[in-house]
Amino acid sequence: MIRFRVRFDKHGKIRFTSHRDMARIWERAIRRVGLPVAYTEGFTPRPRISFGLALPTGYASDGEYLDIGMDESVVGADGTVSGTGVASETSIDLIQMKEQLSRALPVGMNVQAIEMIEGRPGSLQEEVVICTWRFEIRELGDIEARGAVADVLAADRLMVTRQRKGRETTEDIRPAVLSLAVKGKGDTGVILEADLAAKPRLVRPSELMAFLAPDHELGPVTRTHQWIEQDGAPREPIPGPATPAPRAQRRAS
Amino acid sequence: MNSLWSRLEPLLPRVQKPARYIGCEDGAQQPEHGPGKVAWLLAYPDTYEVGLPNQGLQILYEIINERDDAVAERAYLPWTDLIAEMRRVGLPLFSVDNHLAASAFDIVAFNLSSELVYTNVLESLDLAGVPLRSENRDERHPVVGAGGHAVFNPEPMADFIDFFVIGDGEEVVAEITEVVGEWLRIGRPTGSRHEMLRRLACVPGVYVPAMYDVEYDGADLVGVYPRYPEIPEVVEKRTVADLADWPYPRNQLVPMTEVVHDRLNVEVFRGCTRGCRFCQAGMITRPVRERPLDQVRTMVSEGLARTGYDEVALTSLSTADFSGIEDVVGGTIDDPLNCGRVTISLPSLRVDAFTVGLAAKIGSARRTGLTFAPEAGTWRMRQIINKMITEEDLLATVESAYASGWSRMKLYFLTGLPSEMDEDTEGIAELARRVVQIGLEHTRKASVTVSLGGFVPKAHTPFQWFGQNGPEELQRKINLARNVVRGEKRVKIKWHDPHASLAEGITSRGDRRLGAVIERVWRAGGVFQEWSEHFDIRFWQDAMEAEGLSIDWYVTRHREETEVLPWDHIGAGLHRDFLWQDWTDALAGFGVPDCRWTPCYDCGACTEFGIEHIVASPVPPAGGSQGTGQGIPGIDAVPVSIGRPEGGFR
Structure with missing residues (x-):
């Protein structure tokens, strides 16, 4: 599995959503973009997304983070990701991924940067x-x-x-x-x-x-x-x- | 019009779940208001979590916003903590789209899906600064409307609502927009409100209570009569003939915070002719109108791609009856775009093997619970309510469900049904016990949860003449069922508060005199009555007493055939003599087959409106006895008797 770290902000009305709400918002955004996110094993597979420290409900942020795990089979050596979902038949680079995710997120949330993470870093939390x-x-x-x-x-x-x-x-x-x-x-x-x-x-x-x-x-x-x-x-x-x-x-x- | 957001924002850190008040949903619109545009506020008189998913509201939201001459926004009743804050600082009820004051809209239209939310309508109007009673409103105030299943008996809310929409709303909103739009164009001169309402009362499907006088003879209702010659004596419901013309919602709202039914919802058909006699929805939404299979497929696949949901519910009153059900389920499961990660929910399932097969196909991973609604504990009782599931079918169904890997069954039952005897009530628990015994042959974890609801008779159903069981009788029956399985930990019985059924009964068949009662309940603090933590029967008892009205007269009394019912001037398409015939057939234990696949018995729903069932399949779905008449010995000879039962009913 290859991991990507995403930095995003949260401003305006959307800041009244909770940490739990953010998880659902991100899961839907990732599915809408069609990112080939990796899933957990077991009875109820969940997308491999891990969030940083919870932001209290009502607080805005200039810098929030989450890590997304993707199957290695879809990530090329140059970091390009070929999608199997909505973005099939193409491959998307990190800049495109950033823009697509921002479009899929609600008003007030924007992806500022995405980086591929080497190795196995500790969790953001x-x-x-x-x-x-x-x-x-x-x-x-x-x-x-x-x-x-x-x-x-x-x-x-x-x-x-x-x-x-x-x-x-x-x-x-x-x-x-x-x-x-x-x-x-x-x-x-x-x-x-x-x-x-x-x-x-x-x-x-x-x-x-x-x-x-x-x-x-x-x-x-x-x-x-x-x-x-x-x-x-x-x-x-x-x-x-x-x-x-x-x-x-x-x-x- | 000014946004109230800057005044609302400082209150939000003080309340629970503030995301309920921000709007911002995917699919939300921020329409531009302006002259020549009728502004609708679609208001749901319950919390955001309950109201947001409402499909009726979302459909009208899109249809109205597509018009050049109208805009629509949405409002939900804030929870009590925010209401207290709003009252403290003088902030009125607001829309969640542009955060505008409710009183700034031309029409405020409420969705009334059940009776216990009626006091929430008063709370919403009061919070909006709109006079509660229709008679106290003038040209400065919005026109207050209501629609939804509960308005098929509009009388209890007649004092507060300017116009009711009976039936499907897709088409009639256009005609209402035109009447109100014309009123706005002439500048709403003083004294013109009455004339506008009079014009509204001529729109088919629209009931304007102020245009009707109610006549009583002592306690008895004599009739509800139009005040002007052009006003219809009976307001017939509106029915959309073909769902294919209305592929809405196109952009289902995706909320930013958790709500009930948080998934893509696609309506596969409207109406139901199973003929369950207790079911108001099945009676008032006839005939069956299926959405074309291709349209369902498109709405599912485009909806999933657009929303990012990983769950889709195919909604209707009995989804396994949809003639394209296997196609849609198979197609969605196998669609490579969904990567096998999409769950399909089928609410309202039939009790048969076909259903289990279908459920097995969609619930590939998690097989914990499966829900069925036999509704009654004995075959005798199921014949009376026309839910024709034989014991053998029912047990075979749970057998196949346990054999397919499910371990937990949830069974829905009603108690307090017409002519229900103690054996029938105990039969519920005995049935549950038998289900567990079958389950134990397959899994050690087998368990059953029985959900027991107190039956509340509803308008426009064959049971509308039946005297509802009082709370003591309902509680006695609940205890009967509990005693049968006392100490058996694998059978769990849950039940609905019998006093809540009583309050629901007061309003479900009430007349216009109930308006004063509802207002008293609200003034005493009785809001959110559908929430058990806020419900209190004493609000209702005190209000009925203060108005000199008898609860027994409204709730537990049997009605006579000749009695004028408070909703006789509302037409759901069903002939009154069909309903009475079905009522007497019920008491005689005669079933009625599903008219989709058997000859018409002329209930009136199709013939009255010149419409027909739209069903793709000429044959009933395989494997079901329920209502289709298949496999039930002697059902071919469903009697079309003309007589009345002797000796009446209990």
Whole structure:
């Protein structure tokens, strides 16, 4: 089996679909394009598609990922894929595949890049260690926001309580806040940017709200980057159209 | 018209499953509104998950949007969490296509597929800011319409609905568009709404309750009479003669989030003449009109390619009866484009060996559950309801299903049927036990789930005169069946809440006086009554009492032959004397064959409208006793008796 890694974005109304919805949307898009995707064995064969870290429902993203497995018999040495489905009698290259998939996806989702993956890389869910988030806090002023950010960064601990498997657990998310800064004014408030650890679990911007501005509402949120670690340095699984230089600094404080 | 999206968007992070409110489906349209275009809002009075797949709504959505003089958008009733948020910020009911306010449309048309959603219509209108009652609307308000199977008795909703469409909607939407369009062209002058409705009432198949007076004699209904000479005394249903002319939906909506029946749906025929006497759908949708085989094939293959679905359902009231069924199933399974990955669902299957063979062909991988609907537990009872499956046929069918690898059977039954005795009710559980015993000869995992529904008599059926069983009697019968198989873990019995059947019974054969009851239920907070977590019989009991109406009179009372029924001014094509004859035949235990393959018994559906069955096959499908008369000794002599049964009925 040969694997392809796809980078795509998710903006607008479609961002209110869930992670489960995304799986169905992708399965249908792949069938519509007629990609010769590999299937799992067994009683209920499923297409071999694996998704990265779940994006919380309602959050937009500049960079989401999924891996698609295809049968080796249909992938040529040059990376071209001959389809057996709708694209039969032809072969499609990665550029074509990107365009066809974008057309088959709903408005608000576009494929930005596709790469063939060599060897057997780890799963996206395991490999992504940091996510960069851009989020808006409604009706919060710039000065208040800067004060709140300074307080959060100065805190020794940020204790959050959450339900986990029916039980309440309390944990410190301060170690997960790798960077946090005010980035300017948005449509309805102030825009912040944060690098939050995705390991041991994905910490979300909404969890910072209790410390940043408990009386305010969280506005639009965008996951702008996901980072994996390679030779000790953070790198995107596939660089996006406008990816800044990887951060050298793991923790800003 | 302004999009409400920017006001809706901030509410969505606060509610469950926000993708229900975004639209964005494949196949969704964002039509351009403008002068000279009648704007329809097709509203489904239930959640998005239930309403989105509705084929009737999707068909009209496309047909209207193809017109130059009309546009159509869709709305669904938001779930209670979003309704609370909308009421908090004053956001009205919206369309999911352009996110426009419902009140900005010229026509708001509801799909009424069952009675328990009636209070949801009131919730939708209130949320839209449209006056609930037809009499309180004026030229500024949309025209409120309704269609669907439940409107074959429109009277309970007559206070709230300006016009009902009886029967198939494909053609009549054009005529309605023209009448409303003309009203818009003249600028909707003050006081003109009544005139427009009067004109609408002359469109065949359209019932405008405000054009009819209801006369009572004490509690008894005397009649529903037109107020003007040109208004028809009886509104006859509309019937599309040939489905081949209507290959819709062409672009079935593919939702972005999970819904019921989340698959490609292709309607293979409309109507059913099996003649099951409890079945309103089978009575009101006659005659049988098959879609041509080639068109079905095209709709399946193009639909799969366009949508990306890996499942297609061939829909109808009894899909194994489609004369091209083997062709379509075989062709779809063998189509190289589908790579063997497409599943075919056949809802509403007959109980026979042919069906098992068909199921074996399509369910190649997963053979867990198979569903049949014998509907009654004994042969005597099945004769009465005209579901003519012999015990031998039924057991042979499950035998072949277990032998072909299935381990779990699901059997649907009704209880509370006319003249049902305790032996018949217990017969349901005994039948289930026998099915398991047969299964155990083939697999150790054999099990049966019995689904027991309380029978609710419906308008325009032979059972429309029957006094429904009350909730205590239904519960007693459910317990009877449960007792038979108590402690047997391989037979599981599930049942429908008998109180929900009672509420359904109040509205299914109710008259215009029920409008006040429905409004009271809604005002007391009774929305989403079809959802068990929201249903409460006390809403209905209190409202009936407050209106001085007797539940027993409406629900459990047997009707006389001469009684005026609240839907007598609505024509489903069926002669009233045919229905009464069939009712008396039922009580005498006489079956009626399927008239597709036997001589016409003149129910009225074809002759009244000058249309005919469209069936490709001149012979009944192989292997079935059910309703076709095949293999049942003595069925050739189906009596065409004229007499009435002696002693009446219980």
